[in-house]
Amino acid sequence: MAKITLDKLRHSYMAAPRGAEDYALKEINLDWQDGGAYALLGPSGCGKSTLLNIISGLLQPSEGRILFDGKDVTALPPDQRNIAQVFQFPVIYDTMTVFDNLAFPLRNRGVDEGRVRSRVGEIAAMLEVTEMLNVRAAHLSPDNKQKISMGRGLVREDVNVIMFDEPLTVIDPHLKWKLRSKLKELHQRVKVTMIYVTHDQTEALTFADQVVVMQEGEVVQIGTPVDLFERPAHTFVGHFIGSPGMNVLPAEVRDGAAFFAGSRVALEGAIDAGEGRHEIGVRPEFVRLAAEGVPATVRKVMDMGRHSVVEAVAGTTRISAIVEGPAPGQGETVHLAFRPDQTRLYRNGWIATSKGRAA
């Protein structure tokens, strides 16, 4: 177990990168605490798998260092880093039994057979695969195969970190939540640092204590699931997390106040000084239908059971609102009010209001 530090990490798949756009990873500085559960969240191609392979040692970064507990491991090969990785597609050794699969990483390191047996027994019990130990691994279902791949990571006691690269991709939907909660439970029991890479917000938010959101090779925000939901640092985070995502409205700033479609919008706090492209961000959960506010026409109403998602158009901008109780009909004109303490200004994508101070 170890604290993981990424120090000025950059990576390009090109031999001679010129501009920032040639980098798959653009300067990443991160500290991951020992024993934490982290998720790397971002759309496909944002560089999260690249980052994972750099931490595991399968890939050498172009620049920067990786430190485990302050020790530089940048040049070490994967087997000397004491890490474990679970891949998108379950990797199992077909010809071996489940027991031999789980024992493989220990036997390769010369652990004595008695210790191997007790350790494999423990892990099998934890994963609930004890009754399959003597089955040939080739005959397992995909979710059990993936459990065995996880088991091979857990079986070593000295692992610094276990990494999961979209491990639920090939798992049937109804088994996904089962494996996910199993994983969460395992983390609480073994207390190994875990990094979980995914493009699925539900997986990331349910698994991790801290979520790292990435976009185009950059870390956009690091925070708890609540932080990411309540106070997105970037419009990308607001839009990527949440269902439906945060409303992003084009805005104008005059005399220290923000205006949308000509009317003034109250914000959570004072606007930071600066110039650029302005947008107002407010989550659908904090948009409500009111007697007065921004006038808009209802385009579509989706009944989600306990609430409805109302999609309205103000000018050319679409705004979603989550409405409890009776929803307006299609084509009706409504007035939308934003809850001020949950309404923020973004400048060039980044948050530009400070909470608390009066506007």
Add this chain to the structure above:
Amino acid sequence: MRKVNQRGWFFVLPVLILVAFNALVPMMTVVNYSVQETFGNNQFFWHGLGWFQDILRSERFHASLGRQALFTFMILAIEVPLGVIIALSMPRKGFWVPVCLVTMALPLLIPWNVIGAMWNIFTLPDIGLLGYFMNHVLGVNYNMTQDPVAAWITVIVMDVWHWTSLVVLLCYAGLVSIPDAYYQAAKIDGASNWSVFRYIQLPKMKQVLTIAVLLRFMDSFNVYTEPFVLTGGGPGNATTLLSIDLVKIALGQFDLGPAAAMSLIYFAITLFVSWLFYTLMTRNDTQ
């Protein structure tokens, strides 16, 4: 019960007729010859299993069967491991992949009797490249038309040169189908190169390797053209393999009955050993 659409048979019928004419009918004429005796004039007499008994007791048959078995055994023992080793050392991506593949495929593209002729000339002691080099540069007495050991070595080297590529290409196809994640996981699990071969590469190559062994067994057990063109079965009878002997009996001596009986025994052995290989190599798959 599920209703079976009987019209399906009509689609199989053309193939059935084709196979009947190019395989079953000729084979039945061989069966027919094998149980009859003739003294010419197209008059045939019933001979029962006499020819089969003669062949099975014949020392000449035992000798050529023994040579054939030795030849096939050596071919498999050399070509299969060698093919696997070459496939493992071939690059998996980049510029050299097509270069290696084409180079490997070249021997397979050459007509069989051209190969025999090529090696015949190649090994001529006074003018052949190899023959001259061995005799006049290295000073080794090498003449495969006089020395049975030299003849055997040449026949085997020629077959290895010709057919190892087939094993290589099949194994290579098996190897490139292994996803990178397997190698990465093995690296992380601390697996040695041997473990990677034993638990990842070999299991993934197993099916193509089964096919490779079967093809190499059948082809080498039935080989005719190349050794015949190279040595003509000599010196003496040293490289007279089963098929060469069969042709001598059938077309040289025109002993139709014994040749037919021998053909059927030959066929039965090939079929049985192929079945045995296949059963042994796939027996673990269903466990």
